[in-house]
Amino acid sequence: MSRTNHRTKNMHSIEKNTCAILSSRPDDYPRAEHFSLLNCPLPALSEGQVRVKNRYLSIDPAMRGWVSDERNYLKPVAIGEVMRSLAVGEVAASRHPDYQVGEHITGWFGWQQVANVEAAQIIRKIHEQNHIQAPPLSSSLGVLGLNGITAYLALNSIGRPQTGETLLVSTAAGAVGSIVGQLGKLAGCRVLGLTGSDKKVEQCTQLFGYDAALNYKNYANSHDLERAIVQLAGAPASGKGLGVDIFYDNTGGTIADAAFTSLNMHARVIQCGTASIGNWNPLPQGPRKERYFITKRLMQQGFVIFDHLEKWPATVDILSELIRSDQLHYSEEIYQGLALAPQALENLYSGDNKGKSLVEVEQQD
Amino acid sequence: MSRTNHRTKNMHSIEKNTCAILSSRPDDYPRAEHFSLLNCPLPALSEGQVRVKNRYLSIDPAMRGWVSDERNYLKPVAIGEVMRSLAVGEVAASRHPDYQVGEHITGWFGWQQVANVEAAQIIRKIHEQNHIQAPPLSSSLGVLGLNGITAYLALNSIGRPQTGETLLVSTAAGAVGSIVGQLGKLAGCRVLGLTGSDKKVEQCTQLFGYDAALNYKNYANSHDLERAIVQLAGAPASGKGLGVDIFYDNTGGTIADAAFTSLNMHARVIQCGTASIGNWNPLPQGPRKERYFITKRLMQQGFVIFDHLEKWPATVDILSELIRSDQLHYSEEIYQGLALAPQALENLYSGDNKGKSLVEVEQQD
Numbered sequence: 001m002s003r004t005n006h007r008t009k010n011m012h013s014i015e016k017n018t019c020a021i022l023s024s025r026p027d028d029y030p031r032a033e034h035f036s037l038l039n040c041p042l043p044a045l046s047e048g049q050v051r052v053k054n055r056y057l058s059i060d061p062a063m064r065g066w067v068s069d070e071r072n073y074l075k076p077v078a079i080g081e082v083m084r085s086l087a088v089g090e091v092a093a094s095r096h097p098d099y100q101v102g103e104h105i106t107g108w109f110g111w112q113q114v115a116n117v118e119a120a121q122i123i124r125k126i127h128e129q130n131h132i133q134a135p136p137l138s139s140s141l142g143v144l145g146l147n148g149i150t151a152y153l154a155l156n157s158i159g160r161p162q163t164g165e166t167l168l169v170s171t172a173a174g175a176v177g178s179i180v181g182q183l184g185k186l187a188g189c190r191v192l193g194l195t196g197s198d199k200k201v202e203q204c205t206q207l208f209g210y211d212a213a214l215n216y217k218n219y220a221n222s223h224d225l226e227r228a229i230v231q232l233a234g235a236p237a238s239g240k241g242l243g244v245d246i247f248y249d250n251t252g253g254t255i256a257d258a259a260f261t262s263l264n265m266h267a268r269v270i271q272c273g274t275a276s277i278g279n280w281n282p283l284p285q286g287p288r289k290e291r292y293f294i295t296k297r298l299m300q301q302g303f304v305i306f307d308h309l310e311k312w313p314a315t316v317d318i319l320s321e322l323i324r325s326d327q328l329h330y331s332e333e334i335y336q337g338l339a340l341a342p343q344a345l346e347n348l349y350s351g352d353n354k355g356k357s358l359v360e361v362e363q364q365d
Numbered sequence: 366m367s368r369t370n371h372r373t374k375n376m377h378s379i380e381k382n383t384c385a386i387l388s389s390r391p392d393d394y395p396r397a398e399h400f401s402l403l404n405c406p407l408p409a410l411s412e413g414q415v416r417v418k419n420r421y422l423s424i425d426p427a428m429r430g431w432v433s434d435e436r437n438y439l440k441p442v443a444i445g446e447v448m449r450s451l452a453v454g455e456v457a458a459s460r461h462p463d464y465q466v467g468e469h470i471t472g473w474f475g476w477q478q479v480a481n482v483e484a485a486q487i488i489r490k491i492h493e494q495n496h497i498q499a500p501p502l503s504s505s506l507g508v509l510g511l512n513g514i515t516a517y518l519a520l521n522s523i524g525r526p527q528t529g530e531t532l533l534v535s536t537a538a539g540a541v542g543s544i545v546g547q548l549g550k551l552a553g554c555r556v557l558g559l560t561g562s563d564k565k566v567e568q569c570t571q572l573f574g575y576d577a578a579l580n581y582k583n584y585a586n587s588h589d590l591e592r593a594i595v596q597l598a599g600a601p602a603s604g605k606g607l608g609v610d611i612f613y614d615n616t617g618g619t620i621a622d623a624a625f626t627s628l629n630m631h632a633r634v635i636q637c638g639t640a641s642i643g644n645w646n647p648l649p650q651g652p653r654k655e656r657y658f659i660t661k662r663l664m665q666q667g668f669v670i671f672d673h674l675e676k677w678p679a680t681v682d683i684l685s686e687l688i689r690s691d692q693l694h695y696s697e698e699i700y701q702g703l704a705l706a707p708q709a710l711e712n713l714y715s716g717d718n719k720g721k722s723l724v725e726v727e728q729q730d
Contacts, residue, residue, distance in 0.1 A: 300664070
């Protein structure tokens with residue numbers, strides 16, 4: 001809170017800073033070829049800015065939307081611009097009174113080794129590092145970042161899980177889904193998962209506490225998948241405790257369509273992602289849902305974490321405590337070196353990721 | 366409240382009672398040919414039953430669902446069964462202590478002149494008839510019945526209208542839509558309507574207080590209609606007070622699709638009907654909405670009035686007072702004679718109705 005003298009070392013332009021820019025716009029899913037690595041030295045720090053040395057970069061499914069020129073919740077990343085990304089790093093220099101050299105911060109620092117940032121780009125300081133048994137710094141981008149906070153707030157604000165209800169999660173072993181499943185169990189729900197490999201099914205039940213999960217790729221068509229989900233969940237009309245009360249959907253498309261038959265009366269559908277849909281222009285077609293809304297009194301609502309930034313710190317505290325008390329587990333896949341960021345993103349859309357995808361940035365000094 | 370002697374006259378089977386039965390199951394919209402008129406004398410009243418002489422029968426869009434064998438919120442009407450219908454009439458005989466000869470009651474009395482009913486089929490007694498300036502008996506099936514109560518509860522519980530917001534209503538001049546529009550104005554909203562004829566557009570603005578309305582049949586395709594709705598409402602991104610905050614949808618299908626572009630951030634979509642969709646088997650296709658849910662944080666929810674029977678009497682009081690104080694107007698189209706009930710229903714789906722459709726039952730004595 002008190003104003004201190006601003007540090008004045010490292011205020012000059014730096015010689016070497018590798019960054020990954022968006023070099024062309026993908027038609028559907030971004031691939032490595034849509035990005036280029038450049039040397040992009042930074043100018044001297046301006047008054048009010050902070051220089052952050054990135055330690056980890058976040059690789060997120062939402063990036064597809066950020067590099068698309070379709071209307072979205074954030075301005076599209078421009079061609080030639082450093083790729084927008086959440087990151088966590090260490091303050092290397094500061095001309096802002098609230099941030100001191102050596103502190104860890106997370107925010108919108110982009111796919112680059114070093115960034116000059118304004119205070120508005122900083123989401124929070126990483127206080128957990130001061131605790132004994134602090135989760136690793138990388139976790140502030142996953143379970144204690146975008147993914148965990150999304151899972152917690154969307155599940156609770158839209159899903160409102162009650163003991164004895166059934167929660168179905170798509171991308172069940174993913175960075176968000178794996179947290180949703182565990183939070184559902186902690187809320188007393190039966191938790192079922194849809195995921196894209198037999199290995200992930202195993203992760204769901206053995207690591208993330210799902211009661212059961214299925215690999216949607218094992219079904220030839222939407223009808224077979226629909227039958228499999230009904231078999232997994234029980235048909236809604238068959239009795240109490242069967243069917244699905246909350247559907248946490250990260251995929252949309254035909255995978256989600258197949259789940260609607262299993263929804264119970266007064267079910268809640270949380271639309272948190274649309275990972276299975278490659279292209280929205282022109283609008284893809286799918287089965288109409290209007291009648292489900294009426295006959296089942298469905299409620300479906302979209303969720304974007306950036307509407308809820310004010311709840312971020314309190315939610316980090318809740319999730320940190322669950323991790324410390326061993327009630328919440330998470331899995332990270334860490335790529336070594338900024339140069340792998342584009343490939344890590346491509347892998348995310350092919351479903352090859354295992355848990356939260358991150359890039360560890362090499363130290364340049 | 367006090368127990369009185371049961372009336373004992375008219376306890377016997379009656380000679381003549383015309384009823385309209387479902388004689389075949391429609392593939393899509395019910396037409397007059399799907400019903401037959403029969404003479405179906407009633408048995409003697411059993412203990413606990415009430416005999417009601419129907420005065421008005423209700424003709425409702427929801428009847429399409431009731432005569433379909435698709436899963437729905439009520440059991441399908443069987444072939445050969447008297448058509449399910451809300452009705453209002455006078456107690457002609459009673460073997461139930463709570464109902465006395467001469468009282469007016471509304472409930473599930475079917476398309477017939479006279480019905481023997483159990484207490485569970487009776488929704489309420491019409492107390493308004495005791496007031497000075499009482500609305501006519503027929504209104505208990507429309508503005509003070511299914512339609513008005515649906516409009517009031519769905520708009521307020523799901524739409525939550527705020528002063529200065531914009532409300533868009535489909536079937537804007539219909540029995541439900543016309544009430545929704547007026548309630549929206551009373552809540553301080555700008556109110557816009559979609560309707561199916563130029564005459565109904567005129568009704569919307571001159572009788573029901575809409576700020577503006579359009580005839581969706583004047584547009585060659587969904588894109589033209591979409592552009593027209595954007596022009597009517599203002600594009601969501603263009604500034605405060607533009608775009609649509611609440612969409613009260615009674616049609617679904619392509620008419621509703623065309624409205625989604627105009628929806629604002631955090632808009633609420635009330636799914637109250639699907640009048641524009643003829644057949645749900647196989648599921649018709651339409652543009653996917655998943656991305657709208659996320660980018661606009663949409664909330665869409667289905668509403669069926671029969672979940673809310675406990676709120677019926679209090680809502681009747683609120684709406685009655687609005688009628689008495691000339692703040693709520695309604696329009697009824699009354700067909701003369703039970704024999705016209707099937708044709709009245711067919712006309713409803715062709716969009717030829719003007720306000721609430723009713724049948725006045727001829728008196729048989």
